[in-house]
Amino acid sequence: MRQAALRTASRPSRLLALSVLLALVAALAGPGVAPAAAAQPIKIGFGMALTGGLAGNGKAALLAMQIWAEDVNRKGGLLGRPVELVYYDDQTKPANVPGIYTKLLDIDKVDFVVSGYGTNLIAPAMPIVIERKLTFMALFGLNNNEKFGYRNYFQIMPAGPRPAVDWSAGFFELASKQTPRPTTVALVGADAEYPHNALAGARENVRKFGFKTVYDSTYPPTTVDYTPIVRAVKAVNPDIVYVASYPPDSAGIVLAAHEVGLQPKLFGGGMVGLQFAALLSKLGAKLNGIVNYDFWVPEPTLKFPGIEEFLKKYQAQAEKAGVDPLGYYLPPFAYAYLQILGQAIEATRSLDQQKVADYIRATEHDTIVGKVRFAPNGEWATSRVLQIQFQHVEGTDLAQFTRPGKRPVLHPERRRSGTLIYPYTRAR
């Protein structure tokens, strides 16, 4: 009966029914029917170490970057458009990087690219960004721009205008001020890009401060046992031992140093990994006395506006995300390097790579890691590599590292919050 009625309904009433239906659909669809351009997200693309040796840091950085995107979108996005992060796992393998960035640019058509984490993973992206003249914010690479001199490269790690040298300058300067003045140096590092750069800079500092090198050797990153290496270092009896290593080697060397009884006057320098919660809690009191680089510790001289708020947000999500529960090392800087990019996009009101890059180069930026100004080579205009010393660390409780006192800053003078316990053996 009903079917017959529909079939015999007149054409105008069918059209009316259709229009009412369409109007209903449009109304229910809501604001999505707004013009497409305004809702188009601004895409920021990158590779990140989500698996492999550097993944502990990479995943923490990703969380910080996602927090930034949420913060920005909550305030209305950039230029009225939401921000979207497009990323792939580079597996801490440099060989994966060119493919990832080509895909981001040619297929995902991102508006901006930023770097992944680490010297070794930034290097392979450089030729691509240089060829396409892109703005490139970089996350913790040591001296990646030295050979290129690319003008649109900006490094958020506060190494300083001469990164390889500034990296260890504070360590050797501290050494030079001690009594009795140390004289001999042992340089040890892994066979990889970061340690190579760090040791090159260390050699210059050794010359500058008038020390004598008595051991200078690298080891394969896949070394299982570090006791032969540490023994060889001990055999030459150096006053200073400067190590440039990645997390597994850092742990291996600290353990081996204890077993072999390595007792220089000053020990540490460029050991990546001694900033991570996992190694802090496992190595515990074995870290006492080591002087190492860092970029942010919960000391009273480093209270930048916004940092504590960020850390609260990060730490609330860290455990669920399975990342470093403290988040002091990389996450604040991962947030900051996107902060700068976002602020530049807003200030220039454009997505033009050169305009944004020019703005970044010319401005002092306010970030959660303090005021940032770049030198012409893209590094920080003033170095802020902190030298901290592990002091009075007890047991494996992680909470002790959230309070000041366990890692006082010794250098630079502006940020100093404690005194060096010298020589190394006195702190043990």
Added chain:
Amino acid sequence: MVASDLLLNAVVAGVLLGGFYTAVSLGVSVAFGLLDVVNIAHPVFVILGSYLAYAMNVTLGLDPILTGLAFTPAFYALGVAVYRVYYASFEKTGQESLRGLVFFFGVLFIVEVGLLLQFGVDYRLVEAGYIGETLRLGPLSVALRLAVPCLVALALTAALAAVLHGTSYGRAIRAVAQDSFALRLMGVDPVRVKAFAFGLATATASLAGALLIMIGPVEPAMNREYIGRVFAIAVLGGMGSVGGTLAAAVILGVAESLTATFYGPSWALAVSFGILLLTLAVRPAGLFGQA
């Protein structure tokens, strides 16, 4: 430190390291040496053993060696299951060489990613009373962190040798390596024997993994660093010879240690593989292998 002290300590450190390498390589020595199964997933089983030791250590405070021993039967069962799948899919149809290899690649990635999802990407370490302690005997300083794994590895090697040479099952394994058809004629099912052998090989991974995480920090992708080493040791020692594996592992451990101490650690791996190439040139069957 006088040079002779340094030499003595380097040799001892090398021997200890070699002992540990033996534990990791035994499984490959049996699987690849005796059964011709290219099990490149063996190192990831070792890492699985490491993570189990870590999990038990963190939740129950168990010593890693105890965990390694406790999980050995489970690893045996895992090995038998993996072999059965491998046999049914590849060996039976004669496609073991390339496709079998791809199969083990697949197993490697599944286990590695499974560990990543479960435990995350951070490096993990265990705590035990003797890790970090050093024995000082005159000019010698022996880290217990290396000595204990070496001793356990030697015990494991002795146990495996006892099974292979002292039991009828062991004889059957050596027989199936020589001539599996003849074994069938004797009324023994070679597939059952091979499954048992492969299970035995995988069972060693449980304890080897516990030893690995005692020596240093572990993360899931580390298994790939060991693939080259363990196959080199299995080949150098002579396919299927347990004593050969021990000898090869100790030779490589000492070579690595001496090179790292006196000539620069960068050369350590080059020296190890150089020794392998030289040996194969002179004695293609390996040190203790039967041509």
